[in-house]
Amino acid sequence: MVLVFATNNDNKVKEVRAMLGNAFEIITLKESGIDIDIPEPHDTLEDNAREKSTVIYNMTGKNCFSEDTGLEIDALNGEPGVLSARYAGEQKEAADNIVKVLTNLQSQPNRKAQFRTVISLRLGEQEHQFEGICEGEILESTTGVKGFGYDPIFKPSGADRSFAQMEMSEKNSYSHRAKAFSKLVAFLKEQQPA
Ligand code: IMP
Numbered sequence: 001m002v003l004v005f006a007t008n009n010d011n012k013v014k015e016v017r018a019m020l021g022n023a024f025e026i027i028t029l030k031e032s033g034i035d036i037d038i039p040e041p042h043d044t045l046e047d048n049a050r051e052k053s054t055v056i057y058n059m060t061g062k063n064c065f066s067e068d069t070g071l072e073i074d075a076l077n078g079e080p081g082v083l084s085a086r087y088a089g090e091q092k093e094a095a096d097n098i099v100k101v102l103t104n105l106q107s108q109p110n111r112k113a114q115f116r117t118v119i120s121l122r123l124g125e126q127e128h129q130f131e132g133i134c135e136g137e138i139l140e141s142t143t144g145v146k147g148f149g150y151d152p153i154f155k156p157s158g159a160d161r162s163f164a165q166m167e168m169s170e171k172n173s174y175s176h177r178a179k180a181f182s183k184l185v186a187f188l189k190e191q192q193p194a
Contacts, residue, residue, distance in 0.1 A: 001025070001188065003121075004032055004064035006056035011148040012067070012177065018168050019181055024188065032060060045070050045082055049120035050127060057122040065121040065184065069176060071150050073138060074112040076104055084150070094149050098142060101153060111137040113154065115176040119184050128187060132180030147171060 002025045005013055013028050020026060029035070038055055040048040045068040052066035070081040080087035080097070088096035105111065112135075119130045135157045142152035144164030151163035156174040163171050172178040 001063070001192070002027060004029070004056055004060055004062050006038060006052045006064050006066035008037070009148075015168060015172060015175070015177055016181055019172055019178055019185075021185070024185070029056070032062075034059060038066070040068065040082075040085070043082055045116060045118040046120075046129060048082065049118045049129065053120040053122040053127065063121075063123050065119055067117050067119045067177065067180065069115060069117045071101075071154070072114050072116055073101065073105070075108045075110040076101075079104075098150060098153055101138060101150070102141065105138055111139075113138050115150075115154065117176040117180040119180045121184055121187070123191075128184075130180045130183035130187065132176040132178065132183065134174055134176040134179065136174075 005016060005026045005028055007013065008029055013026070017026060034056070038052045040051065042048045042051060048068040049066050052068070053064055056064045056066065068082070070084045072078045072081050080101070084097070085092050088100040114133050114135045117132045121128045121130070136155050136159075137157075139153045139155055139162060142164070143162045144152050144166075146166060147164045153162065155162050159166075159174060163175070
């Protein structure tokens with residue numbers, strides 16, 4: 001089965017491709033010849049994920065999936081959440097977002113946080129959603145240079161280092177996106193005739 005992954009984020013594509021068996025093939029927007037900034041106008045991850053998969057399904061007529069991810073921080077009442085990409089402004093700069101999180105958490109002993117991913121899968125007219133959560137904590141300062149986004153300040157529970165210190169395979173053994181994606185894969189396998 002071929003699925004279009006409705007994202008312009010190459011890091012997400014790499015992570016998801018690293019988890020793929022040979023049962024499915026993923027085509028990126030770039031590979032489909034699509035160059036648009038997909039809107040994220042809603043105030044929930046679920047609605048934004050649905051918006052993205054719907055826009056791309058309507059453009060391509062192909063089965064596709066999208067995902068929306070938020071970093072939800074306990075002491076900030078779940079912020080930045082659905083605003084994670086634009087937390088420090090419309091420039092969507094990871095470094096600025098990290099500074100804002102660390103500033104807002106200054107002197108805050110409760111560092112509990114979670115990443116939450118919602119995948120929206122469009123198979124024809126039907127939509128299915130899959131959620132993946134990774135609990136962890138926000139570090140006092142940036143640590144590591146791998147990964148992307150908030151990875152340098154997030155340490156998953158059970159790990160001794162940040163996502164940005166991990167190889168992709170190690171990050172995928174903890175990550176929100178990997179958990180949501182493995183649910184999608186299990187669902188698709190159930191749909192396919194034996
Ligand atoms: P979106 O799902 O692309 O809207 O991502 C929301 C924000 O969370 C962006 O700033 C991303 O860089 C960040 N983000 C998404 N997934 C991850 C991740 O796995 N690690 C760190 N940051 C992430």
